[in-house]
Amino acid sequence: FTQGVFQGVGLWSLNSGDRFVFVVAGHVYSMKVDTYDVIDHGLLLNTTGQCFFCQADKYMLVQDGTNNAVILDEVAGVASIYSGTESVPAGYMMVFAHGRLHMVPSVIPSTTTDGRTSLVSGDITDPSDPSTCLQFTETEYLAEGGAHGLPAELGFIRGLGVFRNAATGTGLGQVVVLARNGVCAFDFSMYRDNWTSVALSQILFFNAGCTSPWSVLNVNDDLLYRGYDGWRTIRYTASQSSIASGSLSTLPLTTSVQSYMTDDAPYLDWASATLCDNRVFFTVGGKTGNQFQGLLSWDVAAAEYNGIQATGVFEG
Numbered sequence: 001f002t003q004g005v006f007q008g009v010g011l012w013s014l015n016s017g018d019r020f021v022f023v024v025a026g027h028v029y030s031m032k033v034d035t036y037d038v039i040d041h042g043l044l045l046n047t048t049g050q051c052f053f054c055q056a057d058k059y060m061l062v063q064d065g066t067n068n069a070v071i072l073d074e075v076a077g078v079a080s081i082y083s084g085t086e087s088v089p090a091g092y093m094m095v096f097a098h099g100r101l102h103m104v105p106s107v108i109p110s111t112t113t114d115g116r117t118s119l120v121s122g123d124i125t126d127p128s129d130p131s132t133c134l135q136f137t138e139t140e141y142l143a144e145g146g147a148h149g150l151p152a153e154l155g156f157i158r159g160l161g162v163f164r165n166a167a168t169g170t171g172l173g174q175v176v177v178l179a180r181n182g183v184c185a186f187d188f189s190m191y192r193d194n195w196t197s198v199a200l201s202q203i204l205f206f207n208a209g210c211t212s213p214w215s216v217l218n219v220n221d222d223l224l225y226r227g228y229d230g231w232r233t234i235r236y237t238a239s240q241s242s243i244a245s246g247s248l249s250t251l252p253l254t255t256s257v258q259s260y261m262t263d264d265a266p267y268l269d270w271a272s273a274t275l276c277d278n279r280v281f282f283t284v285g286g287k288t289g290n291q292f293q294g295l296l297s298w299d300v301a302a303a304e305y306n307g308i309q310a311t312g313v314f315e316g
Contacts, residue, residue, distance in 0.1 A: 002027045010053025012060040016077055021060050023051045028062055028070050030079040039079055044070050054094035056101045057130040065092050065106055086134035093213045095160040097172045098188045099125040101133055104157045108147045116156040118147035151201050155180030159216040161223040178210035178225055205241035208250055211268035219275060226271040230254040231282055257314045260284045260296055
């Protein structure tokens, strides 16, 4: 590959097989997981800085926060740059839910206002023409403003996720927006014509905000993320924050292993997590160069085989 900064990777899953899409020094690559065949799609993005990845229907999108989105399509079994029309704005993190692409734009469309406190939503996917999910032509947004503003001053958006295993037509629930000073959720399962006349959003809790978009991880029907004081999940933190819990504090899940994370403070923007074999692995032990020296293992299935009544067991 091109020598330079590794800027991130995302999984592009199609019926023909899975591909890793990744960026090195601004070059966008796709690699088939089964054959390791690699295609260099060219120097298309900034040569430094983290990139953001999202699969929308059959398309793979890559953003760097500055340039136009890179969109990959598969034609006759070969990955290639999408050649059709699209109007995806430049931006940051993205999530595809309820047939629409939702994303944080660099600037709010048709303005020069910083978009990092807002969310924009694309057109609904037409099953007969999947490319409609790459259009941002529907303009009836919340409060007619061109973007969904956060319900309160929560700061810049630091991550996006979506609840799974919900009783909706897609199996997906609310789109969760994790900001610097709190977390809110948007219910995009209803018709877009109703978005301006209903309570589309709600605050889940204040404080306990997110630090890294690469830390947001689906674990069953919950969302895990890296907060400023440790690793948290949305449902656990929300239940602690509610009046019914009777608690005056909201502790992270990782209090018992905090000693492993004492060096992470300068590097929280790059923390990440993954799920494998019923274990969640977190990056810990930050060091110069935004690298991490270790992984923390959290066994989320421990209660199933040892009778421990807990959300999981940390294995060091």
